[in-house]
Amino acid sequence: xxxxxxxxxxxxxxxxxxxxxxxxxxxxxxxxxxxxxxxxxxxxxxxxxxxxxxxxxxxxxxxxxxxxxxxxxxxxxxxxxxxxxxxxxxxxxxxxxxxxxxxxxxxxxxxxxxxxxxxxxxxxxxxxxxxxxxxxxxxxxxxxxxxxxxxxxxxxxxxxxxxxxxxxxxxxxxxxxxxxxxxxxxxxxxxxxxxxxxxxxxxxxxxxxxxxxxxxxxxxxxxxxxxxxxxxxxxxxxxxxxxxxxxxxxxxxxxxxxxxxxxxxxxxxxxxxxxxxxxxxxxxxxxxxxxxxxxxxxxxxxxxxxxxxxxxxxxxxxxxxxxxxxxxxxxxxxxxxxxxxxxxxxxxxxxxxxxxxxx
Numbered sequence: 001x002x003x004x005x006x007x008x009x010x011x012x013x014x015x016x017x018x019x020x021x022x023x024x025x026x027x028x029x030x031x032x033x034x035x036x037x038x039x040x041x042x043x044x045x046x047x048x049x050x051x052x053x054x055x056x057x058x059x060x061x062x063x064x065x066x067x068x069x070x071x072x073x074x075x076x077x078x079x080x081x082x083x084x085x086x087x088x089x090x091x092x093x094x095x096x097x098x099x100x101x102x103x104x105x106x107x108x109x110x111x112x113x114x115x116x117x118x119x120x121x122x123x124x125x126x127x128x129x130x131x132x133x134x135x136x137x138x139x140x141x142x143x144x145x146x147x148x149x150x151x152x153x154x155x156x157x158x159x160x161x162x163x164x165x166x167x168x169x170x171x172x173x174x175x176x177x178x179x180x181x182x183x184x185x186x187x188x189x190x191x192x193x194x195x196x197x198x199x200x201x202x203x204x205x206x207x208x209x210x211x212x213x214x215x216x217x218x219x220x221x222x223x224x225x226x227x228x229x230x231x232x233x234x235x236x237x238x239x240x241x242x243x244x245x246x247x248x249x250x251x252x253x254x255x256x257x258x259x260x261x262x263x264x265x266x267x268x269x270x271x272x273x274x275x276x277x278x279x280x281x282x283x284x285x286x287x288x289x290x291x292x293x294x295x296x297x298x299x300x301x302x303x304x305x306x307x308x309x310x311x312x313x314x315x316x317x318x319x320x321x322x323x324x325x326x327x328x329x330x331x332x333x334x335x336x337x338x339x340x341x342x343x344x345x346x347x348x349x350x351x352x353x354x355x356x357x358x359x
Contacts, residue, residue, distance in 0.1 A: 018195045019206050019246055021158035027249040028124050029071040029095040035250060036061035036201070036273035037355050039314050039340020041266050045241045045255045048194030048209050050160070054243065056253060057199045059269070060314055061276055062342035063353035067250060069095040072121070079135055082144040083121045091132045091146050093121040102134065102172075102182070103218060103233055113139045113178045116286070122153075129154040131168055138177045145172050151186055158208060158244070160195040179223035189213045198243045198252055200271045205245035205252055212240040236260050238267070248272055260359075265293060266340070267357060285352040289343050293357035296334040302327060304347050312342040333358055 027033055038059045047054070072084050072093050080086065083093040099120035117137040121144075123130045131153060133146040151168025165188060172182040194209035218233040238258040242251040256268035287302040300309070304327055311320040311333070319336060324345070336358045343354045 017206050018160055019208060021156070021208055021244045021246070023124055023126050023156055025244065025246055025249065026124055026129055026154070027067065027069045027095070029069055031069045031249050033067045033250040034273060034275060035065060035067060035270045036276065037063045037065065038269040038271070039342070039355050039357070040269060041339055041357070043255060043266055043269065045257060045266065050195060052194050052196035054196065054198040054207070054209070056271070057201060059201055059271060061201070061273060062312065062314070062355060064273065064276060067097060069097045072096060075135070076142055078142060079144045082146060083133060090123070090150060092123065093132050094124045096121045096135065099134070102136065102184070103235065113174070113180070126156060128152045128156055134170060134172065136172065138174050141177050143172070143174065143177070145170065151188065153188070158192055158210070160192050160208060162192045163190065165189045179228070181221040183219050185217045187215045200253055202252065202271060202273050207243045207245045207252060210242045210244065212242070214238050214240060260293060265357060265359070267293070268355070285345060285347070287345055287352040287354055289354040289356050293359045294333060295359050296332065298331045298333050298343070298356065300324060300329050300331060300343070302345065302352070304345060307345050307347045310344045310346070311336070312344060314340055
């Protein structure tokens with residue numbers, strides 16, 4: 001009887017376990033990870049603690065994307081010189097992947113050049129996951145550039161209660177393509193503030209919760225007829241809340257909250273998931289939907305003509321449809337309720353999707 005009682009008392013404790021996140025739990029060259037995107041302004045991102053149970057099983061996917069991590073050796077010779085085996089050890093990247101770390105929409109507003117295909121180069125090691133630089137395409141020319149100060153995104157191994165801070169400084173000189181310079185300064189403060197189990201539509205997992213507080217100052221030097229000048233770009237401070245488990249290569253769930261006009265707004269939700277669009281071809285069309293968040297009007301740009309659009313709410317209901325006859329159009333959304341939406345663009349059996357927030 002005493003033995004049975006002991007086992008019974010131990011059972012709730014064994015249901016949870018504190019895990020450790022190591023280098024092997026992060027994506028590296030050759031890995032892919034499918035994630036679903038959701039929108040929910042009321043999601044509870046703040047609750048955390050020890051032996052905690054997070055239930056996000058009601059998340060509804062609005063779109064999906066595949067995160068691909070590439071071999072540095074597959075890039076151009078110029079990239080290889082900057083981040084490959086000929087680079088100094090600190091800058092020898094182990095992978096690169098598409099990134100949204102550079103505010104292309106804002107930069108494009110001020111520059112008469114086309115900046116696209118942003119890649120973040122990372123160096124994974126047993127001690128850390130570091131951002132060592134970027135690669136961008138400026139008017140068709142590939143421009144790789146190292147970060148003058150390397151940002152540590154994760155100090156490893158990660159355990160409950162760990163804290164660390166890091167900063168990154170990057171300087172993109174677009175010469176000789178165009179006389180302009182973009183600078184990014186990021187300050188990161190991270191704390192592992194919870195452990196327990198998390199449930200999403202993907203399943204239930206033991207997890208660590210990490211809160212990254214990020215402040216960023218971006219500025220751009222613009223060449224003028226008389227003299228050039230520096231212009232600061234408004235990048236709101238944000239929190240990245242992440243739940244990590246063993247072996248999944250990406251966070252099980254990541255919620256980004258930005259401080260906009262003094263209020264905290266959920267601007268992004270993504271989670272590991274299965275393929276929920278089997279057989280559907282998703283293409284980029286270089287789709288841009290902005291401003292995001294918006295209040296009255298959406299501007300839609302991309303490589304398309306005579307495309308059908310739909311605006312879908314978090315329950316899957318289609319609220320607006322129409323035809324965009326040109327590659328740059330505006331859509332009135334002032335009548336939409338406050339919340340998160342999916343913008344779906346369809347052309348000849350293919351589609352591209354973007355999430356946006358209506359304030």
